[in-house]
Amino acid sequence: MASNDSDRSDDPIPSAIKILVAGGFGAGKTTLVGAVSEIVPLSTEEVMTEASVGVDDLAGVERKQTTTVALDFGRITITDELVLYLFGTPGQQRFWFMWEELAQGALGAVVLADTRRLDNCFPSVDFFERHGVPFVVAVNCFEDAHYYTEQEVTEALTLDERVPVLLCDARSRASAKEVLETLVRHVAATAATPV
Amino acid sequence: MAEHQEPANDADDADSLVRPYVITQGRQHSDSVQLDLISVVIAARADVDEMTLEPEQLRILELCLRPLSVAEVAAHLDMPVAVVKVLLGDLIGRGYVLARAPYTQQSPVHRDVLQAVLDGIQRL
Ligand SMILES: Nc1nc2c(ncn2[C@@H]2O[C@H](COP(=O)(O)OP(=O)(O)OP(=O)(O)O)[C@@H](O)[C@H]2O)c(=O)[nH]1
Ligand SMILES: [Mg+2]
Numbered sequence: 001m002a003s004n005d006s007d008r009s010d011d012p013i014p015s016a017i018k019i020l021v022a023g024g025f026g027a028g029k030t031t032l033v034g035a036v037s038e039i040v041p042l043s044t045e046e047v048m049t050e051a052s053v054g055v056d057d058l059a060g061v062e063r064k065q066t067t068t069v070a071l072d073f074g075r076i077t078i079t080d081e082l083v084l085y086l087f088g089t090p091g092q093q094r095f096w097f098m099w100e101e102l103a104q105g106a107l108g109a110v111v112l113a114d115t116r117r118l119d120n121c122f123p124s125v126d127f128f129e130r131h132g133v134p135f136v137v138a139v140n141c142f143e144d145a146h147y148y149t150e151q152e153v154t155e156a157l158t159l160d161e162r163v164p165v166l167l168c169d170a171r172s173r174a175s176a177k178e179v180l181e182t183l184v185r186h187v188a189a190t191a192a193t194p195v
Numbered sequence: 196m197a198e199h200q201e202p203a204n205d206a207d208d209a210d211s212l213v214r215p216y217v218i219t220q221g222r223q224h225s226d227s228v229q230l231d232l233i234s235v236v237i238a239a240r241a242d243v244d245e246m247t248l249e250p251e252q253l254r255i256l257e258l259c260l261r262p263l264s265v266a267e268v269a270a271h272l273d274m275p276v277a278v279v280k281v282l283l284g285d286l287i288g289r290g291y292v293l294a295r296a297p298y299t300q301q302s303p304v305h306r307d308v309l310q311a312v313l314d315g316i317q318r319l
Contacts (some may be wrong), residue, residue: 013262013295016233017265036319042270043234047277068275073266082308085233085264102232105297107312112231118319130312150313177319184313191304 014083019183020102022089022128023112028170030072031089032112033178037074037086038135044071046098065111071102089124096100099127108187109135110179112170115145118156124155136164138179157160162189226285228294232276235295236283237262245293252282252291259292293311 021029034041035192072088089095089102103109109128113121120193128189138152148156150165159165164182168175206297238259245253251272258260258271264304269279 001236013235013237014236015295015298015309016264017298018233036316038319039267042267044266044269044274045277071266073270075267076315076319077263078311082311083264084234084314084315085266086311087232105231105299145275173319177316180316181313184316187304188306188309189250191306191309 014081016083018085018104020109022124025091027112027114032170032176033074034172039075041072041074108183111137113139134187136183138168140170147159198245228287230280232266233297235262235265239293241279
């Protein structure tokens with residue numbers, strides 16, 4: 001961490017960074033967060049007001065809709081100065097307005113692919129590609145599901161060859177750690193600052 | 196965030212590792228507080244005029260004896276984040292709570308920060 005930091009002596013407050021965990025419905029996002037979090041994953045509610053204009057709305061008036069979005073998250077204390085939060089992002093497409101806010105300032109993202117329905121994670125992949133958020137694809141292997149190799153996943157999701165793909169078990173701490181480590185190394189590589 | 200980013204000046208990066216508090220003393224109006232989901236808040240002092248606070252705000256002060264993110268406070272209180280931000284904003288305005296803005300995303304992220312995160316994950 002920074003050593004020439006004059007504020008630090010009277011500064012007991014850590015600053016926080018975040019990593020997003022995205023993927024389709026039921027892909028194992030909350031499970032993965034829970035596998036590495038030092039706290040039991042918590043959940044918050046964001047009440048959002050969505051502006052939506054009906055195509056067939058004769059008056060052309062903007063209608064507002066209130067939606068509640070639940071966000072799961074966990075925490076990993078990095079140092080006295082730094083805390084990492086892991087946010088499971090809401091899967092449904094209509095919550096994308098919220099993703100924009102969540103993606104702001106994120107270190108990177110894990111896209112959890114579910115071997116039972118691989119293409120469900122495509123919207124997440126697409127979102128992070130478009131927003132320039134570095135991400136890895138972690139393939140959560142469910143029993144009795146089709147087995148894919150990393151290369152098959154890369155091809156099926158038409159990923160850039162540089163995007164790391166790894167098989168994981170979201171329930172296992174060791175496996176979830178490997179996913180996060182791969183992401184941080186990928187962020188470093190993307191930023192051309194090898195760790 | 197751009198897809199391809201130029202390496203930033205190292206010295207700039209090191210300086211920006213530390214951000215000032217959003218608010219340090221109760222001088223500003225609460226609506227000037229920009230709280231993020233991962234702003235970290237902590238109770239600032241013991242001499243609190245409890246009569247002037249909402250019960251939820253007293254609970255926030257109890258929770259925030261140790262640093263917590265806005266998201267954690269909202270989860271513990273089981274209240275919407277937007278409401279918690281308002282309650283916290285008022286507490287910050289009165290000088291009862293200090294807040295720290297999230298680590299600013301640098302492009303690229305300072306390698307010391309990445310190394311620290313990697314070490315932290317490996318320690319789990
Ligand atoms: N067999 C197996 N089951 C898993 C694995 N990961 C998660 N599960 C189970 O799958 C179910 C869904 O997991 P969650 O972690 O809740 O998935 P999620 O992505 O958070 O789901 P939503 O938030 O509802 O979209 C749970 O019953 C988990 O126990 C895995 O790696 N293998
Ligand atoms: Mg979930």
